[in-house]
Amino acid sequence: MRILRELSRRKLRTSLTITGITIGIWALVVFSSLANQINGLVGMGSEYFADKIVVTDGMAFGSSPMRLDDVEIIAGLDGVGAVQPKVEIPWDPDPAIGFGAPDFLVGTIPGADAGFETFTLELATGRQLIAEDTGNVVVLGSTIARKYGVVAGGTVDIRGESFEVLGTLQPTLSSPDTNGFIPLSTAQALYLGDLPPLVAESLQADELANQIVVFPEVGADPTTVAAAIEAAVENSATMTGAEFSETVGATTVIFNAIIIGVAAISLIVGGLSVINTMAMSVAERTREIGIRRAIGGSRRRIVRELVAEAGVIGLLGGLIGLGLGAAVVVLVNEAGRSSGTVLFDLTAQTAAFAVGFSTILGMVAGIIPAWTAARLDPVSALRYE
Amino acid sequence: MNLIEATDLRKTYRLSRRTSIDALQGVDVSIAAGEMVAIMGPSGSGKSTLMHLLGLLHAPDTDDGPAPTLRIDGVDATTLSDGERTSIRARSMGFVFQSFNLVPTLTAEENVALAAEYAGTSGSAARVAARASLASVGLAERAGHRPMELSGGEQQRVAIARALVNDPKLILGDEPTGNLDSSRAAEVLGLLRRFNRERGQTVLIVTHDQEVGAACDRIIRMRDGRIIADERVPDVQFAA
Numbered sequence: 001m002r003i004l005r006e007l008s009r010r011k012l013r014t015s016l017t018i019t020g021i022t023i024g025i026w027a028l029v030v031f032s033s034l035a036n037q038i039n040g041l042v043g044m045g046s047e048y049f050a051d052k053i054v055v056t057d058g059m060a061f062g063s064s065p066m067r068l069d070d071v072e073i074i075a076g077l078d079g080v081g082a083v084q085p086k087v088e089i090p091w092d093p094d095p096a097i098g099f100g101a102p103d104f105l106v107g108t109i110p111g112a113d114a115g116f117e118t119f120t121l122e123l124a125t126g127r128q129l130i131a132e133d134t135g136n137v138v139v140l141g142s143t144i145a146r147k148y149g150v151v152a153g154g155t156v157d158i159r160g161e162s163f164e165v166l167g168t169l170q171p172t173l174s175s176p177d178t179n180g181f182i183p184l185s186t187a188q189a190l191y192l193g194d195l196p197p198l199v200a201e202s203l204q205a206d207e208l209a210n211q212i213v214v215f216p217e218v219g220a221d222p223t224t225v226a227a228a229i230e231a232a233v234e235n236s237a238t239m240t241g242a243e244f245s246e247t248v249g250a251t252t253v254i255f256n257a258i259i260i261g262v263a264a265i266s267l268i269v270g271g272l273s274v275i276n277t278m279a280m281s282v283a284e285r286t287r288e289i290g291i292r293r294a295i296g297g298s299r300r301r302i303v304r305e306l307v308a309e310a311g312v313i314g315l316l317g318g319l320i321g322l323g324l325g326a327a328v329v330v331l332v333n334e335a336g337r338s339s340g341t342v343l344f345d346l347t348a349q350t351a352a353f354a355v356g357f358s359t360i361l362g363m364v365a366g367i368i369p370a371w372t373a374a375r376l377d378p379v380s381a382l383r384y385e
Numbered sequence: 386m387n388l389i390e391a392t393d394l395r396k397t398y399r400l401s402r403r404t405s406i407d408a409l410q411g412v413d414v415s416i417a418a419g420e421m422v423a424i425m426g427p428s429g430s431g432k433s434t435l436m437h438l439l440g441l442l443h444a445p446d447t448d449d450g451p452a453p454t455l456r457i458d459g460v461d462a463t464t465l466s467d468g469e470r471t472s473i474r475a476r477s478m479g480f481v482f483q484s485f486n487l488v489p490t491l492t493a494e495e496n497v498a499l500a501a502e503y504a505g506t507s508g509s510a511a512r513v514a515a516r517a518s519l520a521s522v523g524l525a526e527r528a529g530h531r532p533m534e535l536s537g538g539e540q541q542r543v544a545i546a547r548a549l550v551n552d553p554k555l556i557l558g559d560e561p562t563g564n565l566d567s568s569r570a571a572e573v574l575g576l577l578r579r580f581n582r583e584r585g586q587t588v589l590i591v592t593h594d595q596e597v598g599a600a601c602d603r604i605i606r607m608r609d610g611r612i613i614a615d616e617r618v619p620d621v622q623f624a625a
Contacts, residue, residue: 002490002491002495005490006490009490287486288488288489290486291486291487291488292488292499292503293471294442294474294480294486295474295475295479295480295499295500295503295547295548296471296472296474296475296476296478296500296503296504297471297475297499297503298468298471298472298475298503299467299468299471300468301503377443378442379437379442379443382482382486
């Protein structure tokens with residue numbers, strides 16, 4: 001194309017300008033992908049917590065034991081649909097420090113949700129836990145299954161004991177991916193072992209829970225039910241879906257704002273670079289612009305031709321920036337996938353937006369230099385040396 | 386009706402708040418279709434300015450004197466906007482300059498096609514017209530070359546092809562032979578004469594070369610912004 005030929009007149013200058021845009025778009029792509037992933041996870045989390053109330057010990061979230069007796073108390077309250085006791089403990093009692101969600105063992109009684117749980121876990125292999133399952137059996141989330149390289153029928157080592165893998169799940173991009181689901185009784189026994197001896201002495205495994213998931217009845221207000229629970233059960237703390245969204249929501253707003261701010265700054269710099277380059281290019285081509293005007297090129301045409309050039313600079317910067325950003329996203333995601341750390345989600349919308357935005361940025365940046373060019377008097381422009 | 390009818394043409398160029406140049410002091414001129422006219426005079430005589438006005442590159446001054454009239458092919462050109470003047474230039478006029486003024490990044494064919502595009506002809510039709518125009522000046526095989534690969538004479542012939550591609554009514558040359566040696570100059574002059582005789586295109590040449598003047602039908606002489614003589618050339622001298 002003629003425009004490419006024109007741009008290759010000054011290869012170094014054009015390359016540097018394109019690099020400016022590339023850096024801005026690269027930042028936009030990488031950070032937007034990060035935001036996409038976080039927003040996606042938050043969305044899933046919000047979805048998960050939306051219809052339930054999580055009850056834990058009032059003092060220390062989830063780490064102190066509650067009693068199964070509390071389940072009875074809660075079940076008797078107004079507006080409560082189903083009550084599901086859980087024991088959630090770390091997979092590894094001395095977890096190594098890592099990025100991303102640590103693996104957890106989740107002990108439940110399948111079916112205790114009485115159909116209230118709408119967040120479905122799809123199977124990849126094997127079968128789900130059923131209420132009758134006992135002992136050392138486990139259903140693994142997708143990330144753990146991949147980490148240990150097992151499917152249904154295999155075995156996996158948990159805290160020194162061999163567990164039979166009943167099934168593995170499809171990825172959910174949420175916490176179940178890093179959970180191993182075991183029977184409640186098995187989890188209770190392990191939990192008792194984790195507690196400090198002084199506390200454990202006075203307790204029995206089968207009466208323990210460290211989380212009680214409460215499903216409000218259809219039409220009941222979760223906030224009211226949560227308040228009733230806190231009143232009825234000694235030493236309890238509740239968290240509703242609304243509270244979860246609020247807490248997380250505030251953080252993500254700030255996070256997203258930082259991301260957008262960084263990308264915006266990079267792009268302003270890139271845009272200024274295009275303005276500068278186009279202005280220089282126009283100054284060097286004063287005579288040529290005079291020729292075009294003299295032989296009948298209207299001002300509008302001259303502007304269009306120059307804005308198109310600037311747009312191509314933006315487009316090239318956008319494509320390269322997208323390519324490099326995608327490379328980073330893919331490489332980092334692959335590196336982190338086995339440990340469950342998938343940081344980026346590069347969607348088609350983000351990609352299209354990045355390239356479209358850079359092209360338009362280039363065109364807009366080219367308008368003022370183009371307009372200056374078009375306003376030149378053809379005769380004086382022709383005499384310019 | 387004459388192709389160009391103009392009266393009371395004036396032009397002052399303002400260089401700064403205090404200095405200005407009175408390039409044209411008041412000129413009346415008529416040019417019939419099909420004439421080949423030379424406009425001659427020393428530098429500062431206003432000959433280039435007259436050509437710029439007749440070529441609609443600038444508009445005549447309307448203040449400081451009687452209202453100017455400028456009719457080109459029957460159209461009143463004194464009140465046209467820049468866009469309208471540009472449009473007429475594109476369709477009805479062809480320019481040939483002393484320093485060729487081809488776009489350096491475009492090939493000969495693309496340079497000529499550019500003029501066609503500006504006149505409203507689209508892509509492939511423009512290129513076809515460009516090739517035909519280049520053929521008529523004998524440069525068909527050089528169509529794919531860029532200006533820096535062409536000699537001065539060839540570049541000027543490309544410029545003529547460009548000036549002719551839209552079959553304009555008026556061809557304006559500003560010292561078209563100024564940068565050429567005598568044989569190339571004769572070649573260029575020959576082309577202009579041929580198109581003038583064969584296609585009836587009106588040709589206006591600003592020059593200070595006597596031989597160029599002698600090759601035209603009519604010489605308008607200027608001095609200090611006015612026409613001081615306007616004579617027919619008795620027997621047109623031209624050695625092919």
